[in-house]
Amino acid sequence: DGGITQSPKYLFRKEGQNVTLSCEQNLNHDAMYWYRQDPGQGLRLIYYSQIVNDFQKGDIAEGYSVSREKKESFPLTVTSAQKNPTAFYLCASSFVPGGKNTEAFFGQGTRLTVV
Amino acid sequence: AQTVTQSQPEMSVQEAETVTLSCTYDTSESDYYLFWYKQPPSRQMILVIRQEAYKQQNATENRFSVNFQKAAKSFSLKISDSQLGDAAMYFCAYRRDRDDKIIFGKGTRLHILP
Numbered sequence: 001d002g003g004i005t006q007s008p009k010y011l012f013r014k015e016g017q018n019v020t021l022s023c024e025q026n027l028n029h030d031a032m033y034w035y036r037q038d039p040g041q042g043l044r045l046i047y048y049s050q051i052v053n054d055f056q057k058g059d060i061a062e063g064y065s066v067s068r069e070k071k072e073s074f075p076l077t078v079t080s081a082q083k084n085p086t087a088f089y090l091c092a093s094s095f096v097p098g099g100k101n102t103e104a105f106f107g108q109g110t111r112l113t114v115v
Numbered sequence: 116a117q118t119v120t121q122s123q124p125e126m127s128v129q130e131a132e133t134v135t136l137s138c139t140y141d142t143s144e145s146d147y148y149l150f151w152y153k154q155p156p157s158r159q160m161i162l163v164i165r166q167e168a169y170k171q172q173n174a175t176e177n178r179f180s181v182n183f184q185k186a187a188k189s190f191s192l193k194i195s196d197s198q199l200g201d202a203a204m205y206f207c208a209y210r211r212d213r214d215d216k217i218i219f220g221k222g223t224r225l226h227i228l229p
Contacts, residue, residue: 031215040124042206042221050215059116059218090160096215102148102167104208104217106160 002027006091006107013085013114021076021110023091032074033092033104036060043090049074050096078112085114117142119209121220128197129228135182136192136223138207146212149183149190154204154222163205166190194225202227 004025013019025032031050035043045058049068063082068074074093078085088111092104118141128134140149151163166174166183173181178198182191194201207220 033217035219040221042121043219045216045218048216056214056216058216088158092160092217094215094217101165102210103150103162103165104160104210109158 004091004093004105004107006089006110009108009110011110011112013112015114016080018080019078019085019112019114021078021089021091021112023074023076023107024072025074025093025105026072027093027105028071029093029105030071030096031094031104032068033094034058034064034066034074034076035090035092037088037090037109046076046089085112087112117144117209117211117216117218119207119218119220121205121207121223123223124221125224125226127226127228128194130197130199132197133193133195134197134225136194136205136207136225138190138192138220140188140190140207140209142188142209142211144211144213148210148212149181150208150210151179151181151190151192152206152208152219153201154206155202160206164192197227199227199229201225 007022033048034046047066049055065077091107094104147168149166153161178195204222206222210217
């Protein structure tokens, strides 16, 4: 079945450690996104990528890094520079507009807890 | 910078009644797309409805319809015949055509009263 897979579902890390969240899609989508969700804050865009080997900062990129070496994969690294990393992280993908559906499809999310 | 504003943090509606969720956005772009997403307790994001800015006709999907006012930059969602399964967080989203950036509002939590 086609879809977006985020792993793991729950992740625990000690403060000061970097951690990488996985996101894989087999929908042949060009664009991929990372969002952070906190209570009362909605979804805030961290990074997005329209094409392999290219990505842009979103509204809250500080303390995060990404790579897009393959069309199917867009891993997010939460670095020790991120001051408050505990949150729910959502990955999404979509076609780029041009006759195809324009909505984003989402993974099931990763809950990161830093202790 | 683009912003999406949902001014109603929470709303309640009686089962079988109609409710309207508000969304306004700020942009200087002419080409963009608008969406409403539903997030139930499972936290899985589900597309409810989409609207292309170049289309004047308001989108409808069964019990869900939008009122798209481009000049006013308003994009409200109307849910008719509300059902218990409609209880969820609803997010309004804006997609910029020139670089595919998608941003979301803070959401409206909808309660359905039996």
